[in-house]
Amino acid sequence: MSQMQNPAPPALSYAAEEFPQYQAHYSAPPVPAVINPSRIFTAFVQAVKIEVDPELREKYWIEVRTAEEKRYNAKQILKVHNKLKRESLEREIQRIRIINKLPSAYGVETNKQHVFDDSVSSGPLFFDACDDKISYKLSNTRLGSGGGGTVDIGLQTTQDPHTKRVCAIKTISYHDIPNKAWDGYNEANIMYAVNGHSHFLELYTCANDPDLSRVYIAMEYLHAMDLLTWKQHLTASSTSTSTASPLDPAHSSFSFSDPWLCHIAKHTLTALDFLHTQLGLIHRDISTKNIMMDQHFRVKIIDLGLVRRVETPEYLGPVGVRAFMDQQAFEKQMWLPSADIWSLGVVLMHLRWSEEYNFWEGTNDVVIAAWTDVTLRALSKLSKIKGKAGHFLRNCLKEREEQRANACQLLRHPWIIGLSKHPFSNKSTP
Structure with missing residues (x-):
């Protein structure tokens, strides 16, 4: 059967050497001369369904509805489908490049021998799991640190020398503070x-x-990176005056738009609902540093060292980053699940409605004042946020904790539901 060549999207050859795994996407495959519009449309719909970027997915569900209403022919559907594939590829490469800027993460999976080289002068550390069949080796590659301890890249090995797995190892030193050993065990129990x-x-x-x-x-x-680091990179990219290619690391065509924020809110709320409802726990340290997101938009809450039970409202002391704390909880020194909801609201305000800033380490007055100032400026814009997003945020950020919606209720909020469902009718395909 004769074939016609489908017009290829603009060449992505300048990324071919850096990302050879995407070679198949650099040119469009030939299209048969006789094509079935229904099959072409179905393939397009499937591509939209599996798109991981929330913003692109929402954008192209509108294209699906348009194609359906206007009854696009096969060539029109192919054109918009190829546009989706190109945009999806460009954005994925952007995300990979952003994440790979982190020196501690770059090349770990493909360069285990170098990362875990025994000749490192400071001496990598071994320890065994309880069953003695699995051991762990600590590298000198630091992922992060804080008041709770340090986190480094590690390597899990078994009796089979060919079975190795990269992991993260948190080290909690209790030499000067014996009670910190209990904190470590408590965090491990929560993770379990x-x-x-x-x-x-x-x-x-x-x-x-x-x-x-x-x-x-x-x-x-x-x-992956925490949300603060994502914001810093995206803010730097969006303010860049670079005229380089769209795939250049200095250029970014995506930001914390409504679909991104909704995606982060939905998945964080799912985790918080599980903590609050199923386990009766409070995180107490939700911030832009303790929510991670990878290039595939997988969202995870980290650092469970300050988690406590809901039914122990006794004095728990100030915890976490002050700028993300619920003021009522801070004043009473008692934490309820509503404090986590407030912190999530502040996180979303920081991501979308605050200016570029750095993460100031420490707990001195200057650091606290700097963080608090950023939060106050972001919250000052709350009344100006219209529509469903504004209503959602105001439900998170009510001053009186008893008036705030809980995680389960927020998961049913129209903003979350509206941006999460597909605006796709049940009409017949073209």
Whole structure:
């Protein structure tokens, strides 16, 4: 059967060497001379369904509805389908490049030998899991640090030398503060309780080294960035005056739009609803630093070291980053699930309606004042946010904690439902 060549989208050859896995996408495949419009339309709909970028998915569901209403012919459908494929590819490459800017994450999976080289002068550390059949090796590649401890890239090995898995290992030192050992065990117990939930990191094991006064927590390694780092990169890209190619790392065509925010809110609320309702727990440290998102838009809450039970409202002390704290909880020194909802609302305001800023480490007055100032300026814009998004945020950020919606109620909010469902009717295909 004769074939006609489908017009290829603009060449992406300048990315071919860097991303050879996408070689098949650089040119459109030939299209048969005799084509079935229904099959072409079905393929387009399927491509929209599996698109991971929430903004693109919402955009092209509108295209699906337009194609359906105007009864596009096969060539028209192919044209818009190819446009989706190109935009999807461009954005995925952008996301990969942004994430790979992190030196601690770049090349780990493909360069285990270098990362875990025994000749490293500071000496990598080994510890065994309880069953003695699995051991863990700590690298010198730091992923993060904070008041709770440090997190480094690790390697999980078994008796089979060919079975190795990259992981993250949190080290909690309790040499000067013996009670911190309990904090480590508590965090491991919480991680064990949420194991298997898609919005939390998987726990592998927990081990104690009394000689070094350290607790180790080995967990899933997520090749991702926290939301603060995403914002910093996207803000820098959007303010760039670069005239380079759209796939250049200095250029970005996406930002924290409504679909992105809705996606983050929905998945974070799903995790919080599980914590609050199923387990009776409060996170107490929701911030832009403790929500991770990878290039495939998988969202996970991290750092469960401050999680406590709902039924223990006794004095718990100030926790987390002050700028994200519920003021009522801070004043009473008592945390309820509504405090996590307030913190999520502040996170969303920071992502969309605050200016570029850095993460100021520390707890001194200058740092607290800087963070608080950013939050106050973001919250000052709350009354100007219209529509369903504004109504949703105001439900998260009510001053009186008893008036705030809970996670389950917010998951049913029209803003979440409206941006999550597909605007696609049941009419027959063209």
